[in-house]
Amino acid sequence: MTDYASRIAYLERIKPTKIIIWTLLFLGGIVMVTPLAFMISTSFKTGADVFSLGIIPKNPTLENYIYIWTESQFSRWMLNSLWVATFSTASVVFFDSLVGYTLAKFTFRGQTIVFIAILSTLMIPTEMLIIPWYMMSREFGWIDTYWGIAFPGLMTGFGTFLMRQFFMGLPDELIEAARIDGWSEFAIWSRIAMPLVVPALSALAIFHFLGNWTAFIWPLIVTNSPELYTIPVGLASFNGEFQTDWEIVMTASCLATLPTLLVFLVLQKFIIRGVMLAGLKG
């Protein structure tokens, strides 16, 4: 009896406007993922089936995936992207946090100048550096190499700034105590300070990796041979070649997108918190 009454009270508290808001938001969300849903569904369709616009494939097939895997260099591009993004992210995590820590926890002459100099690189758009980087790459033979794709992003002003903000929040006493115990400065950084900023580090790593995975203009310029393409450059090269084979192109797009989506599904809370963190501190 009381249970029934409390349920009525609960239902009465849900106002109709709330229900309308919820429904609209939900439908909007569905609209947002519709392009992805159609992309995934088409990747399982046969060439003839593409013209029947339904979302459920009539004769689901893996043929497109097999075709992409055997007839194009997609697997090679995926490895290229993975290798470049991993290498670059490892470098950013190491150097940005080392520099951020040094600027936050050491006192020395010239500190402010170094900080302002690094911060000022945030004002320089990548597009302005692309031509000098290209000239440099031609000079040193970095065209069509992994190093050539990765070198511009090995350290970032944004990451350094972000890490400095977080290291400034650590108590100085902790570092002093370790110094008195005879720890080396490098060990204090790597074994005491670093574990304390893991949330910021992982946010930085996720963003840098994602940025590298989707980066387009620089890899497009610095690679000429298809063996060195990253995924986005390879996808763009489909322009012309597979012009009308939409099911093949959708399969390739799927393969480009699914890794980041899977990572998101696993680390959802973590990634959203990372965006908020980076957005608020940065």
Next chain:
Amino acid sequence: MFVSFWNKLSINQKLAITAWLFLAVPIVFYVCIRFYPTFEAFYVSTLKWNLLGAKKYIGLRNYEKIFADEDFWLVLLNTFKYAGLGVPISLFIAFCVAYFLNEITRWHDFIRALYFIPFLTTAVAMAWVWKWFYQPLPIGYFNFFLNYLGIAQQPFLKSVTQGLYAIMAPAVWAGLGFQVVIFIAGIRAIPRSYYEAAEIDGAGRWQILREITLPSLKPTVIFLTVVSTIGFLRIFDQVYSMTTNGDGGPLNTTKPIVLMIYEFAFDEFKIGRASALTVILFVILLVISMFQLWLMRKKP
């Protein structure tokens, strides 16, 4: 000898040396990969050079040529159209979504995820999906839908009037999730006591939104406006992948400034003129960043 030298130093001197040791490799990187190229871009912008032949100093002639070029003004207009429309549209939608999303609890995380997911996609891959949606019948979804409603087929990407908006749409779509999440964070950071005080004063929902929520969100709005304005002014991936042969067509009506830089440098090998255009882009972005700093500082 080194050890005795080291032992003679005071603790502060030792720490300063350690700091510079930590900074050594990064300083080399920033000097070689950031600062030197920046100056080189300015220097190259005063040259006539095709990357292979001799460099010829021509002063500001590259800039004069760019400003005399009708295509440049069209491209500049296109670029400002992407930003001028894309930013307010996406910020408005993102704010509405965030504002209401903040009020619901049922499936909150799931619905937020639906809005956020497009942010994680690769622009080039999604360009293909949208390009496919824009196709004429029988395969294009948008035209299928229009046809169903009894509206005539539209050319979308093939049209000089619709092309730019057709390319802007996926850019807005992909950026929305980021803005929603930042807005939610901003709304949550507003102290509850503000709302409670307003409710005691008998303020209505609309009044609370106008007099408490929106003013408190000013820093968030400035941050998002600047970040997305810079993003839209630098639009390239979508245009390159959605237009035929990546030419910013039809008739240059969708071409943004970065695509023009790319064509000058890597199709026509006018390295000097391309560099001059990057300097112009740099100045535009700098003015916007300065404007942001100025807006932020005006706040008490």
